[in-house]
Amino acid sequence: xxxxxxxxxxxxxxxxxxxxxxxxxxxxxxxxxxxxxxxxxxxxxxxxxxxxxxxxxxxxxxxxxxxxxxxxxxxxxxxxxxxxxxxxxxxxxxxxxxxxxxxxxxxxxxxxxxxxxxxxxxxxxxxxxxxxxxxxxxxxxxxxxxxxxxxxxxxxxxxxxxxxxxxxxxxxxxxxxxxxxxxxxxxxxxxxxxxxxxxxxxxxxxxxxxxxxxxxxxxxxxxxxxxxxxxxxxxxxxxxxxxxxxxxxxxxxxxxxxxxxxxxxxxxxxxxxxxxxxxxxxxxxxxxxxxxxxxxxxxxxxxxxxxxxxxxxxxxxxxxxxxxxxxxxxxxxxxxxxxxxxxxxxxxxxxxxxxxxxxxxxxxxxxxxxxxxxxxxxxxxxxxxxxxxxxxxxxxxxxxxxxxxxxxxxxxxxxxxxxxxxxxxxxxxxxxxxxxxxxxxxxxxxxxxxxxxxxxxxxxxxxxxxxxxxxxxxxxxxxxxxxxxxxxxxxxxxxxxxxxxxxxxxxxxxxxxxxxxxxxxxxxxxxxxxxxxxxxxxxxxxxxxxxxxxxxxxxxxxxxxxxxxxxxxxxxxxxxxxxxxxxxxxxxxxxxxxxxxxxxxxxxxxxxxxxxxxx
Numbered sequence: 001x002x003x004x005x006x007x008x009x010x011x012x013x014x015x016x017x018x019x020x021x022x023x024x025x026x027x028x029x030x031x032x033x034x035x036x037x038x039x040x041x042x043x044x045x046x047x048x049x050x051x052x053x054x055x056x057x058x059x060x061x062x063x064x065x066x067x068x069x070x071x072x073x074x075x076x077x078x079x080x081x082x083x084x085x086x087x088x089x090x091x092x093x094x095x096x097x098x099x100x101x102x103x104x105x106x107x108x109x110x111x112x113x114x115x116x117x118x119x120x121x122x123x124x125x126x127x128x129x130x131x132x133x134x135x136x137x138x139x140x141x142x143x144x145x146x147x148x149x150x151x152x153x154x155x156x157x158x159x160x161x162x163x164x165x166x167x168x169x170x171x172x173x174x175x176x177x178x179x180x181x182x183x184x185x186x187x188x189x190x191x192x193x194x195x196x197x198x199x200x201x202x203x204x205x206x207x208x209x210x211x212x213x214x215x216x217x218x219x220x221x222x223x224x225x226x227x228x229x230x231x232x233x234x235x236x237x238x239x240x241x242x243x244x245x246x247x248x249x250x251x252x253x254x255x256x257x258x259x260x261x262x263x264x265x266x267x268x269x270x271x272x273x274x275x276x277x278x279x280x281x282x283x284x285x286x287x288x289x290x291x292x293x294x295x296x297x298x299x300x301x302x303x304x305x306x307x308x309x310x311x312x313x314x315x316x317x318x319x320x321x322x323x324x325x326x327x328x329x330x331x332x333x334x335x336x337x338x339x340x341x342x343x344x345x346x347x348x349x350x351x352x353x354x355x356x357x358x359x360x361x362x363x364x365x366x367x368x369x370x371x372x373x374x375x376x377x378x379x380x381x382x383x384x385x386x387x388x389x390x391x392x393x394x395x396x397x398x399x400x401x402x403x404x405x406x407x408x409x410x411x412x413x414x415x416x417x418x419x420x421x422x423x424x425x426x427x428x429x430x431x432x433x434x435x436x437x438x439x440x441x442x443x444x445x446x447x448x449x450x451x452x453x454x455x456x457x458x459x460x461x462x463x464x465x466x467x468x469x470x471x472x473x474x475x476x477x478x479x480x481x482x483x484x485x486x487x488x489x490x491x492x493x494x495x496x497x498x499x500x501x502x503x504x505x506x507x508x509x510x511x512x513x514x515x516x517x518x519x520x521x522x523x524x525x526x527x528x529x530x531x532x533x534x535x536x537x538x539x540x541x542x543x544x545x546x547x548x549x550x551x552x553x554x555x556x557x558x559x560x561x562x563x564x565x566x567x568x569x570x571x572x573x574x575x576x577x578x579x580x581x582x583x584x585x586x587x588x589x590x591x592x593x594x595x596x597x598x599x600x601x602x603x604x605x606x607x608x609x610x611x612x613x614x615x
Contacts, residue, residue, distance in 0.1 A: 050083040068133040143360030197258035201232040264306035317376040324373035374426040377403035386478035438472035
C-alpha cells in the first residue's frame, strides 16, 4: 500500500475506528503510522499522527497485569518529546481536551495569522501515562538486578518530558483564545513534585541541572524559573505552594504532604511538625483515597525519623507509634504485602494492593524504622517500668504495647545468648539499662550496624549514648530511692559519667514533676529523700492482695445471688438433717463438714460459705 500526505487523515480515521476492537493488530497499526510520519508535510499532520501513535503504543499494555517493554516505552517517550517540540514552535496549533475534531479528511485546515487552531487530545494525559508505565515496570522488576538500575535511569528523560509539558501547559493558560483549564497545569506540577520530594538535595540538583541543559534556551517556566533551579528546598516549596493556591481537594493535600516529607528528610523538624499540625490532615485523612493515605503514612514516618535525628525521643516515639505499633509497616507504607494466614482478601483486592506498591528506590528502610522505634520505646519504657514498681496505678500506663510484649517474651527466656539481630540488641540493652549498667546498654545500642545507614551516624551514636546516660539516672533513682536517705550529686554523676550540673537539672525536673519524693540540698550538693511517701514492696503486694480478695468476695456474692434467685428457702433444711448445700454443688466438697449441730442445716460450702457466714 502506498502512503501519501493526502491520505494521512483517512488512514488515521481507519485506525481510530478500529481501536478497541478484537483481533486488531496494534503493531501493524504502529508500523503504518511510522510510515505516515515519514510522508507527513505539515505540522498539523505530524501532530495528528503523533497523538494517535502514542495512544496506540499505550494500548499495547491495556491489560492490568502486563507491562510496557523498554523499547516501546522509549519510543513513546521520544514521540512525546517530538510532539512537544512541534507544539513549542507553533503557537497557532494547540492540543487541548474538548476541542472539536476536524471532520474533512480530504483537505487540511487553514490557520490564518493570529488565529489558534485547536486539536483534540491531551499532552498531559500522555505524560502521566508514560510516568505510570515506568512505575509499573519498576514495581515488577527485581530491584537487586542491573535491569532495575537501567530502567531507573529512564527517569531522567521522563522528568525532562514532565518539565517540558509543564512549560507548555503554563503557556496555554496565558495564551489568548485558548481557554485552557487550570487543572492541566496542576496535574503536571503534581507529577513533577512527586518526582523530587523524596530525593536528597544532591540528587535533585544534578537532575535539575541536566534537564535544563537538555531543554532549548528560550524555554522557561514562570512557576519555577530556570535561574532558581539550584535551590531544591525552594523548588519544592514553590511547587507545593502553587498547588495549594491553585488547586483543591486531594491534590492540595498531597502537595502539602510532599513538602512536609521533604522538610523532614532534610532535618527541618520544627517546620515539618508545624506544617503537619496546621494542615489538620490527621483529622481528615480517612476521607482521602488510599494512595494519599499511604503518602500520609510515609510523611508521618519521615517526621518521626527526623525527630530521632534531632534527639527528640518522645516526639519520635509518638510519631512512629501508629505505624510501628501495629505490626503492619509493610502494608501501611505500601512496601510489600502481609498476607495473614486466615485473611479474607480476594484476588481482586490483592491485585489492587500490588498496583499500589511503591518502587524499591522510594522505600523507607523497615529495619532502620523498627530499630529507631524500639530504641525510643526503650528510653521511655524502662524508666516508666522502674517508676511503676511500687505503684499499681502506674503499672497500667503502657507507652508501647509491642515493645512490652517483646520485653516480656525476652524475660521469660531461660537462656539468652549473644544478640543476633536488632531486636536482640535492644532487648539486652533494656535489661542492662534497668539494672543501672548504662555502659553495657550503650554498647549494645551503638554496635547495631543499621546506624551506619544514617547520615552523621557518629553524632547519632553520641546522642544515643547521652540519652542512655540520662535515662539511666532516672531509672536508678526510681529503683533505689527507697533505700537511700541522702545521695551525693557527685556520686551519682560519677556513676553515670555525667556533669554534676546535668544530674542536678535531671533531679530538679523529676522533683518538679512530682516523680521523685525528695529535695535538693544545694549547700552540700546532695539529694535528700523523703520517707513514707513511696510504698514499699511489701505494702504494694499487700494492696494487690487486698484488691484481689475484694474481687473474690464480690464474685462469690454474685455467684450466691445467681444460685438463690427465685428460691428464698433454698438453704432451709428439715430439722436435724445434714446440710448438703455445698457438698453436691459445683463449689466442691466443703459442705460435707457443715450442719451437724442444731444450726438448721446452714450453708457452709467452702469459700462461698465463709462469705455467707461473714454477712
